Amino acid sequence: MNFEFQAIGIVHSCFVEKFGIPRQPGLAAAARGQLELLPPFDDPQTLEGLEQCSHLWLQFVFHRPPSDQWRPRVRPPRLGGNRSLGVFATRSPLRPNPIGLSVVKFDGVTQRQGRIWLELSGIDLLDGTPVLDIKPYVPYTDLVPEAENQFAGAAPTWATVVFSSEAQAACRALTERLGQDWEALIRQILQQDPRPQYQKPDPQRRYGMTLKDAEVHWRYEPADEGEHRLVVTAVTPRRPPSG
Template identity: 55%
Template sequence: MNSFQFNVIGTIQSPYKQKFAIPRQPGLIPEARGKLVLSPPYADYDIVRGIESFSHLWLVFVFHETASKGWSPLVRPPRLGGNARKGVFATRATFRPNPIGLSVVKLDRVYKNQDKLVLELSGIDLLDGTPILDIKPYLPYADALPDAMGGFADSAPETLMTVSFSEQARDFCQAQTAYPDLALLISKVLKQDPRPSYKKQRTAEQQYGMTLYQFNIKWTVNGEHNHVTEISQLSEFNDGCSQ
């Protein structure tokens, strides 16, 4: 059996600092903005010459946080409530024989930053620090197939979840001039209902926390309503570092 070695061409900077709360597919939250940072020898404008004529890109990436856990022939897709088993090749689960994934993202800008080349992206669904193996342009005539069948995930996931903010959380978001879409990003993440499937059946109020960018967000869930109770900046980011 052949084996191959791949080079990491760059790394993702993402608002998602842990797997929890990442949307299950790209494009579901357009306000999720991040960067692909290419380092030498890939930080050369020649390597991306012409890329800005494409609105979207395919990224080939590594599931770096779960790669060490091995793979499984059967998985439980969250879309099916975690109750039904499907073959791993019939899903986009992370536990694959080769821990690689595909994600389509919107390309917003390309620029050089010292010895690095930066691609600004939006609509991302990638964990912060995700290694990227390759970039390919998205071709609408070939990649968008309106008559294709989507199996158990034939349409975008929808929930009836609603979101409200406490006065402190609302004021905090309004003060973040570097992140003008912070409240909208939080709302859309929570409307996706990132909770594990088994917790969605509970009726008692539940408390959760997550990190987006350098912010710690706390909220409660009561029925189908999310209430953001508090937002604070993580202490290690208090040096003024921004997106």
């Protein structure tokens, strides 16, 4: 059986590349974005009652998957990239149908220039992600306290993140200009250590990622007990796109 679906909206995200996106929703509460509803779904009637919800389920399409072909077994980052599991036991984007599901915080509705936007936070969505459906999160049924996932049973261990004085100053300037806590956003992203887990930290190597409004650069340095911490060395504002 084949089905055809129409996108009801497009996500405008702080994440413009896949590297650095949190591996699960909610891990970076400061990661904000907007869901722009598309015609004919941009009717205020479709949102009546949504103001009573704090969180939403978004069903979306992985529109830029790492490969055009799905795989029966994948190597999830949680297992360090060295072990494989069946695709249906993971949340890998390399699926028979490239559909994802995320719980996001709903921060309200904005209407401007004849368009309707849903304000979201705690997102793990790439800029331009097509959304197929929105459903309210219902705590009494969606929260399952006794649920188990033995290979991902506990939250990840957070890495230590520190900022150089120059990076802190750049974050303050961005916060003043854009009205978002940039130091918190970068810290929440990097404390998950976006480096591929099979790749050992190299103090000589410089890492970087591109967010919508800034380039972020960091390095690793040895810490206590053989651990490494991430040192943010530079946060460089990006020029807004022309036109």
